[in-house]
Amino acid sequence: MDERQPLLPISSSHSNIVNNSNENNGNYKAKRFWAAIIVGIVCICIVNLIFLPRTSLGRDLRRIHGAKLPVSEVKRIFLNSLDTENHAREWLKQYTYEPHLAGDGYDLVEFTEQKFKEFGLKTEIETFYIWLNRPVDAHLKLLDKDSNVIYNPNLQEDKLPEDETSMLNNSVPIFHGYSANGNVTGKFTFANYGSKSDFEILEKSGVNVHGTICIMRYEKIFRGLKVKHAQQNGCIGAILYSDPYDDGEITVKNGYESYPNGPARNPSSVQRGSVEYFTDYPGDPTTIGHGSTKNCKRNSPKDYIPNIPSIPVSYRTIEPILAELNGIGPDLNWIGNLENFTYTPGPSKLELNLFNLQEYNITPIYNVMGKIDGILPEEQIIIGNHRDSWTFGAGDPNSGSATLLEVARAYGDLIKQGFKPLRTIVFASWDGEEYSMLGSTEFGETHSKFLQKKTLAYLNLDVSVTGTHFSAQANPLLEKSIHDVASKVPFEGATLFDYWHKQDNATIDFPGSGTDFAVFQNHLGIPIVNMGFDANGKTDPVYHYHSNYDSFKWMDTFADPDYKRHNCMAKFLGLLGLSLSEREVCFVSPEDYSTRIKEYYESFYKEIPTRWFNYYIDSAYLKYNRRNIIKQLQKLDEDTSPKFNSLLILFEINMNKLIETSKNYDSYIKDLQTQVEQDYPWFKFFNKLVLLIRIKLANLKLSHLDRMFLDNEALENRTWMKHTIFAPHRDLGYTGDVLPGLHEAIMRNDFNDAVKWLDILISKFQSVIKKLS
Numbered sequence: 001m002d003e004r005q006p007l008l009p010i011s012s013s014h015s016n017i018v019n020n021s022n023e024n025n026g027n028y029k030a031k032r033f034w035a036a037i038i039v040g041i042v043c044i045c046i047v048n049l050i051f052l053p054r055t056s057l058g059r060d061l062r063r064i065h066g067a068k069l070p071v072s073e074v075k076r077i078f079l080n081s082l083d084t085e086n087h088a089r090e091w092l093k094q095y096t097y098e099p100h101l102a103g104d105g106y107d108l109v110e111f112t113e114q115k116f117k118e119f120g121l122k123t124e125i126e127t128f129y130i131w132l133n134r135p136v137d138a139h140l141k142l143l144d145k146d147s148n149v150i151y152n153p154n155l156q157e158d159k160l161p162e163d164e165t166s167m168l169n170n171s172v173p174i175f176h177g178y179s180a181n182g183n184v185t186g187k188f189t190f191a192n193y194g195s196k197s198d199f200e201i202l203e204k205s206g207v208n209v210h211g212t213i214c215i216m217r218y219e220k221i222f223r224g225l226k227v228k229h230a231q232q233n234g235c236i237g238a239i240l241y242s243d244p245y246d247d248g249e250i251t252v253k254n255g256y257e258s259y260p261n262g263p264a265r266n267p268s269s270v271q272r273g274s275v276e277y278f279t280d281y282p283g284d285p286t287t288i289g290h291g292s293t294k295n296c297k298r299n300s301p302k303d304y305i306p307n308i309p310s311i312p313v314s315y316r317t318i319e320p321i322l323a324e325l326n327g328i329g330p331d332l333n334w335i336g337n338l339e340n341f342t343y344t345p346g347p348s349k350l351e352l353n354l355f356n357l358q359e360y361n362i363t364p365i366y367n368v369m370g371k372i373d374g375i376l377p378e379e380q381i382i383i384g385n386h387r388d389s390w391t392f393g394a395g396d397p398n399s400g401s402a403t404l405l406e407v408a409r410a411y412g413d414l415i416k417q418g419f420k421p422l423r424t425i426v427f428a429s430w431d432g433e434e435y436s437m438l439g440s441t442e443f444g445e446t447h448s449k450f451l452q453k454k455t456l457a458y459l460n461l462d463v464s465v466t467g468t469h470f471s472a473q474a475n476p477l478l479e480k481s482i483h484d485v486a487s488k489v490p491f492e493g494a495t496l497f498d499y500w501h502k503q504d505n506a507t508i509d510f511p512g513s514g515t516d517f518a519v520f521q522n523h524l525g526i527p528i529v530n531m532g533f534d535a536n537g538k539t540d541p542v543y544h545y546h547s548n549y550d551s552f553k554w555m556d557t558f559a560d561p562d563y564k565r566h567n568c569m570a571k572f573l574g575l576l577g578l579s580l581s582e583r584e585v586c587f588v589s590p591e592d593y594s595t596r597i598k599e600y601y602e603s604f605y606k607e608i609p610t611r612w613f614n615y616y617i618d619s620a621y622l623k624y625n626r627r628n629i630i631k632q633l634q635k636l637d638e639d640t641s642p643k644f645n646s647l648l649i650l651f652e653i654n655m656n657k658l659i660e661t662s663k664n665y666d667s668y669i670k671d672l673q674t675q676v677e678q679d680y681p682w683f684k685f686f687n688k689l690v691l692l693i694r695i696k697l698a699n700l701k702l703s704h705l706d707r708m709f710l711d712n713e714a715l716e717n718r719t720w721m722k723h724t725i726f727a728p729h730r731d732l733g734y735t736g737d738v739l740p741g742l743h744e745a746i747m748r749n750d751f752n753d754a755v756k757w758l759d760i761l762i763s764k765f766q767s768v769i770k771k772l773s
Ligand SMILES: *[C@@H]1O[C@H](CO)[C@@H](O)[C@H](O)[C@H]1NC(C)=O
Pocket: 167, 168, 169
């Protein structure tokens, strides 16, 4: 053992080598051996490095964090999950077997949570405490001259043996969410759709609605505004009904049978719904601006809900009452489908008694949240749909709930295969949307700071399927991504985009309100998209909105019997979620945003009173950058006291500059994304590092861009609406208005307010231009 050569001849000295040739020889061999090994290792390393696969930054990011699937594979597996299985019918059946008003149906809370868990999501149930009403009693009585009751209709919807759930004894009575209690008796009038202009027409025609019970039909504008307008015009009560005229082609008059035998409206069907003024403020009307937590402060709700009683009824119920108005009052060219009514406004000779009793309480409601943690936890997207319904809610909202579960299921399949999203993905099953976006609004108000810091976009689904007409509303930042994703969703032998383009040029509307995206877009400045297949009003079966007949049976026989559109929606929503979560550079387009603002501005430019142009502006209304703006105006005007015309020119100059700047930024981020996907050899790691930093900076700007348009100088009497670019239209409700402060000032003929808003907008534009330059 002792004679053996040491493995490492470290102790061998030069003299040893000279003096002992045997030893010398052995040492030399060993040296050669070790040299060869080292050279070998170096060679292997070099060869390895040379042939080391070139990788992209995108792939590196995922690999470092143990995410196994490349993006293309993620999308393929996702679509495949939805192609091979479709559980929409099963989920829908579960969600629609019982009525589930806000706070009711805790079994569906548990069901949703359990499914989220099954699909690999981290879940949480968040409770809010909401002041809201439940129906107790209501009636409508027509009285003769001696106050005898001559007509006392049953207000409830018919039980249809063909539609199982309509037979249930616990179905929800007809009522309005947030309606006022009352027992009023008086003459009655008809005010068509109850819009501002309808009441103006009545006034001009000398019809006095003051002190009457006002009957209006649904459609055109949000129902709460109908009641508000009636109240503002001195009415003592309001009754809303659904006129088959507004169902389009599919009517009994046109020879169609009514539900359940055919696609036309069932004559007893009633549209329930909230009458809270969500155009001013959605959410719990006693907790304006903060979350409805258990022991929170509460304010009086009186400015946010009507104070005159209102109820919804069917056209069958109201027809004999309206017939009492025949021939009374001027012919206003109002038309409808009730054969015994001449659509004259009255007022009636007979009196009507309207009784409405609601019970108001603080009621707990439950949002179910499910989360998939991303590689970049500081960025997230939220996908939401509400769960509560006025009745059974097959279309509204549970076609959406079924779709949402399908998306979660397919994401679950991805998780099983090692998927980890780049950004965190949060699923939300909201409660209390029907009463006025309660769950989402209280969530948004409670977590506002956190949400504004992290959320890139909110994707909303309410009604996923009630017909064949595809529609989308979105913040224009998301238009490109929406169109891009639609062109990747297979549908009806082509793509969803082809279908949509054939339908209406794939038009995307501006965000309005009336669904859960409200708090995100209008209050928090988080870009939103909302989408679904609606009834087209032409060939589709009539959708029994907020009625007992929005049932599983109706969906299963009339609306989407093969659940193909549910499936298409799941593919679209899920793929959009993945596109927004997985694209390294945020998939948004500032250019689309700014060009759309200009388009809309040009659409109402003509409404600016021409006499304004020569008015001198009162600089007291330049609240933001008075000195700066006046300097710029003086340059433009060559006058020390600038005129409105110059202010408008300055506004347009800045708007155009915003377009120019965002165009450049769009091409910059496009270029960044190309680089992320590009493969680099290992020794260019420094380039990757620089790229990573540039992306981080770009994403910070892009994800906070919409927030830069928020302002505390709120719209008149609408302090909660913080966004200077988007708001629900004040007089319409569901429809969106763009540059609402300026637009409203023009419509109200308020010169100084217009000056104020131009100033605000110029300052917003300038700060965004600075940010993107
Ligand atoms: C509803 O109540 C009626 C009368 O009490 C009863 O005959 C009927 O079976 C009940 N229907 C259901 C579906 O429970």
